[in-house]
Structure formats: structure tokens, C-alpha cells
Amino acid sequence: MSVYDKYQPVIGLEVHAQLLTNTKAFSWEASEYGALPNTNVTVVTLAHPGTLPKGNKKAVEFAIKMGVACGCTITRYNFFDRKNYFYPDLPKGYQITQDKTPICVGGTISIKTKDGLVKNIALNRIHMEEDAGKSMHLAEELDTLVDLNRAGTPLIEIVSEPDIRTSEEAYVFLSEIRKLVRYLEVCDGNMEEGSMRCDANISVMLKGAKEYGKKVEVKNMNSIRNVQRAIDYEIKRQIDLLEEGHSINSETRTFDASTGDTYSMRSKEDLNDYRYFPEPDLQPIVVSDEWLTSIKEKMPALPQELVKKFTETYGLPEYDALVLTEDKEIALYFDKICAQTNNFKAASNWMMGAVKSYLNELTLSINDFPLQPQQIAELIALVDSNSVSNSAAKDKIYPALIASPTKSAQKIAEELDLIQQSDTSALGRFVDEVLAKYPDKVAQYKGGKTGLLGLFMGEVMKLSGGKADPKITTELLKKQLDA
């Protein structure tokens, strides 16, 4: 047993998600990524004296949507609080947030790790707040440069309970959150661009201990993979320290993606005192039954609901259902194919095979895919009716269809001369011809060498130019030979 096995890591995550609203949380200018510096700002965002914030209805609805999706209790009486601190990218000197009345309380995210274990990670809360601006500390500059375009962007902060035990669980948890916000279309979930951010609270304790160890907060991980790396590094660092007889310093650390290490940013000893108090400039938000119901009615199908539909209604293996629901658009496209075929497994094979590899190769999203779901359903029908072989459909018709997406699969199959011979009289003539050609083999077959069927089959195929329907040909051959 290694020393690392003696310890139990305990992890809680805080996830910030920028909401996909058109405007900011408390001001009317555009909220968008990548605009020229300091162009999306108003007197409210810049905290000019005498200005007042005004809440964004859609931001509230997005927060509620996420809460409903996670099974949270929705807080009916909400007010905002001010979190006070000085930083140049925070013009007001305080951040508007929800300290006392988070709009969503409790709830869970269900995760499934590689070894198939399902675990419910409890959420503490989801609350609404606003983002700060962006400070740039460039090495060649004596000043810090401040861009306030991001200031006031609506955020939700999703806070988990310390229920996570491994870096892999953290990875899956974050992937689930990203999937959810994308399904709900409340956030684009892009960690590289910072529209979704994650801070990890990590501690270790001896297995079986009752009390958690001192926790360290790690920031600045710009991908889900890096969150996992940072947690792995931090667990090892903390255990090494404890094993050497040191104690853990409660502090905030930053992750360096190039080295995979974490570095101390500031100690919690000089603890920030945020002096929260109610925000008097914003009136309370009351979520009525009617409002909540209307939001619930507009909820899209969630990944777990689709997995259930795909496995139970369509009878797909769970693996297929999970892969197909990884991306909402893929799932919906697949669902549309299924509306036009009954061969759901074939539809799944087409999506996970030919369609996905085409999209991957050209790094396209399914929205840019040239074929309609109906055309995939037609391909399935052609194969199922034995009109074309499966390999002809995949290797010949499908690429030709992509090249001319306005044609039907049937038309292309005809143009490429791929329609299988299933006309019994024509095939019967080939069968007769082949059997007449090899009287000795026929005798051997009748004497018990049934493996010769393949030879006859191959000969019929040759005569038909490869278009003989294998199933019907086999039947005809057997009928003659076994007579």
C-alpha cells in the first residue's frame, strides 16, 4: 500500500457560468465575447454616480432553468447582496451577488465514472451574480490595463457540496455541468474562452477520519482536463507535506497548465472580509408559481431524459444512448431519424459511425451536416429492403449523397447501379447456370460438403456483377441443392 492510499481526498467545486443573454445582468448594453476593449460599457457598468442597476429577466429565468434541471428548490423570495472589495476591474467597488438568498438551493448532479459507478453529487446552491472586468498585467507594461466589457456579465455560480472524492469524479461532474448548460442553452460552456470557469476546493484526510483537512482553493484551470490535473497535483502535494510532518496552509493557489503545478497566490490568513450587505438599489425578485410553471414548460429535453428514451423506447444499448446524447444537436438529429425508421439500432450505427466520422474529419457540427435525417432513414430503408448491401450504402451511396445532397438515396443507388438483384427469376437463371457449370461440386455438396455453398454464392455474385441479393441467392441455392 502506498502512502497515498492512506488518505482520502475531499473535493468541492465552484463553477461559474456566463449566461448567454443578449445584455448584461443589470445594464442594457450587449454582453458579448471578443468585442473591442471598453466598447460594451454604460454609465451603470462604469459605476458613474447617480446610476441605478436594473435586473435582466432572462438572466433570472436562465438561473431558474439550471436549478430545475438539477432538481434544486427554487427560492421564491430573492434579494441581492453586495460583496465589497477593491480591484480595478470592479468599478463599483462591490460585486452584486446573492449571499443570503441563492435562487436555487440543494439539488444534485448525477455522475457515472469509468468503472460504471453512479454517484449523486449534491449541490449546495446556485446563485446569480455579475462578472468583473478583465485586468491585463503585461510584462512589458508598467501599468495594468483594464477592459470593462466583461464587467456586469450575468453569471450563475454552481457550488457543489464536498462530495467529490477523486479527480476523475471532478472531471465527470464538470462534463455533466457543461452538457447541461449547453442543453439548456444558458451558457456555451467554453472553458478555454472563460465562459465557464471552475475553482476547486481540495483537502485530504486520513481514511476514516471524521474531520476534513484544511482546504486549499485552486483557480485558473482553463479546461476540464486541467481541473483534473490540478486536483491530482494538489492531492499529491498535500499528502507529501503531511507525510513530511508539515501542516497544510489554507490558501488560494493558481494552476500553471505548462508545468501542471499549483502556486500560492494568497494566504487565507489575511482573510478577505467582504462585508456583505443587502443591495438597496435592486428590488427583490419574487418567483411566483405561474412564472416557475411557465419556465418549466419551456424546458428542453435533458440528456438523462433522452438517454431514457433512447434505451427504453428505442431499445438501444446504454453505451449508444450515452454517446448520442453527448451533444444535444446530435441527439435531436438522431431522434429525427428515428421518427422515420423503425430500425433504431441502424440509425444509431449510422450516427456513431459514418455521420460522426464525416463531422470529425471536417470538424463540422451536426448543424452543418449536408444530409437531412430523412436521407439517413432512406439509406436504412434501402439496406433493410435488401435493395442495396450495407457496404454499398456506407461506402458508395453515402459519400455520393453527401456530394449531391439534393438527390434521394434511391436515385443515387440507381445511378451507381447498386440495386441488388432480388428478382428471383433472374437470380434463378444465374443459380441454374452455376450449378450446371460445376456438376462435380454439386455432387460433393450433396455428399455432405455443405461448405461449398460459398463457392456457388461467389459464382452467382460474379455473374450478377456483384449485385445479387445474398439472402435470396442463398435461399435459391439451398432450394435447388437440398431438393
Place this chain on the structure above:
Amino acid sequence: MIIDKEKVKKIAHLARLEFNEDEEKNLIESMNKILGWMDKLNEVDTDNVEPLRHMSVEVNVLRDDQVKPSLGHKEALLNAPKKDSDYFRVPKVLE
């Protein structure tokens, strides 16, 4: 709560204020007076009284998510003590 030298220093740091010793004495005195008055108020039984957070009874004063013109880049930077053609410039802050 009693305000002493330590507390005043901490509050001053949080507010990014600097002052001399005379001013500090003055502040300790007046802040203790304020808190003394608060203690007086604390004698009132408020167990079943909701805090008054807002002066009006309005709720759900919300806006539709429609973009309206922003201030514009030039106006936004107009009052900045230091700026360049893109950014506000502030003394270097490093965490």
C-alpha cells in the same frame, strides 16, 4: 464591539484609507460612539421583525433582454485619469 487601534487599522485597510495618529484617535472615538448607539438600538426586541431591506414595496422590477446603445468607447474613457486608445490604465496590480 469595541473599536480599538487594531480594528481601525483593519477597517482603514479594507477602505484603502490612510491617516495620521490624531485622525486615528478621532476615528476610534467617533466609531465607538456610533457602535454605542447601535448597542442602544440592540436593546429593542426585533426577533419577529423582518429586516427592512428596501424602501419601496415594489418587486420584480426587471428589464427585457434587449440591447440598447452603449456609452461608446470614447465617452467611456473620457474621465479616466490614465488611458490609452483601448484601455483604462491603472497602477500595476499583481496578486
